[in-house]
Amino acid sequence: MTPTGPSTDVTAGTKRDVLICGAGIAGPALAYWLHRAGCAVTVVEKAGSPRDGGYPIDVRGTATEVVRRMGILPQLREAHIDSRRCTFLDADGGTVASVVPRVVAGAVEGRDLEVRRGDLVAILHAVVRDDVEFLFGDSIDTLDQSERGVDVAFRSGRRRTFDLVVGADGMHSATRTSLFGPEERFHRPLGHCFAVFTMPNTFGLSHELVLWNTPGRAAALYAVGDDAELHALLAFHRPHPPVDALRDPGAQRDLVARVFAGAGWEVPGMVGALRDADDLFFDTAGQIRMPHWSSGRVALVGDAAYAPSFLTGQGSSLALVGAYMLAHALATNRDHTAAFAAYERGVRPFVAMNQALVDNGAATLLPLTARALERRNTLLRALDTMPTAPARPAYSALALPGSVPMP
DSSP states (O other), rough: OOOOOOOOOTTTSSEEEEEEEEOSSSSHHHHHHHHHHHHHHHHHESSSSOOOOOOEEEEEEHHHHHHHTTOOOOHHHHHHHOEEEEEOOOSSOOOEEEEEEHHHHHHOOOTTTTOOOHHHHHHHHHTTTTTSEEEEEEEEEEEEEEEEEEEEETSSEEEEEEEEEEEEEOTTOOHHHHHHHGGGGGGEEEEEEEEEEEEESSSSOOOOEEEEETTTEEEEEEEOOOOEEEEEEEEEEEESSOOOGGGOOHHHHHHHHHHHTTOOHHHHHHHHHHHHSSOOOOEEEEEOOOOEETTTTTTEEEEHHHHGGGTTTTHHHHHHHHHHHHHHHHHHHHHHHHHHHHEEEHHHHHHHHTTTHHHHHHHHHHOSSHHHHHHHHHHHHHOOOHHOOOOOOSOOOOHHHHHHOOO
């Protein structure tokens, strides 16, 4: 990739031509706002279509205002998962406590939302598909920056030039790697591994989460409504990432089976279901922390720039807010260098506060010692016996600037 010269941008009145890599959450949200600001937007996605499925995710706080401004809040409220109970179990499967989920998650009833990830992706895609060019089944091969733009070679063989490129391609962003270097420079491992998959709901669970723990191990079953399938999670402490297993599904299954050998409750059946699952997703828990989110005409948004880890419950919300703030900065600054700087100034403190929530999430989901587990259980028992009080938000808020200007 050639270095860029002095910052020059499109002249006033000329449409910016922007390429977004990634059609998950941040990508389509950014595409919506950039189209509204008068940009010509293309989204490239290596999957053949919008990805469905995935573990339920949260839309909280400031992100709720973003989706309201997009006009999709009613659809998300309709898709909201009405979880009614969160039950914590001990090593033998006995009940420690059963509490209202929002009390544990720090969500605000009537304002924050929990939806299937696939539902959010489908809603975002539907709101932009008629206005934005989507290139499914393709990806970026090389980026070459110059004063006039970014020359992009795609793996399909097509070549095009864009004014700007934005990487919204997730925690393991190829855009970030091509621009800034190996992921190891920016990945902050949190010392845990997790496997998520679906399995039959043979337990009669409905609208609830059941979580089993021993020190350093967690197994969870999540019934979204009265579905015939459950979302399953097996998570465990691992001080150093199991590098050999990260790209080998067979090794991942073997590792999980070894870690949970001898476990009680329904864990043996979960390990068996994991063996047969065709939707297994295995990864390490971690965050992305970068000193800068842009270089020349290329910027990053969402998990590609500042993944907070699922332990915070804030990944989707940061993606939505970051997309809005980046689009607003580009709409109000014709010079992309100034726009990217404004985006970072506006979002970085918000990112830092929400990434700091990770320790709270780990302490709830995966206590590492017997003492830490008993301390958590004592708190849960107190919540179980106390009258339900309004939950305090477990996240920080950001004052959004006015709506993204239209041309």
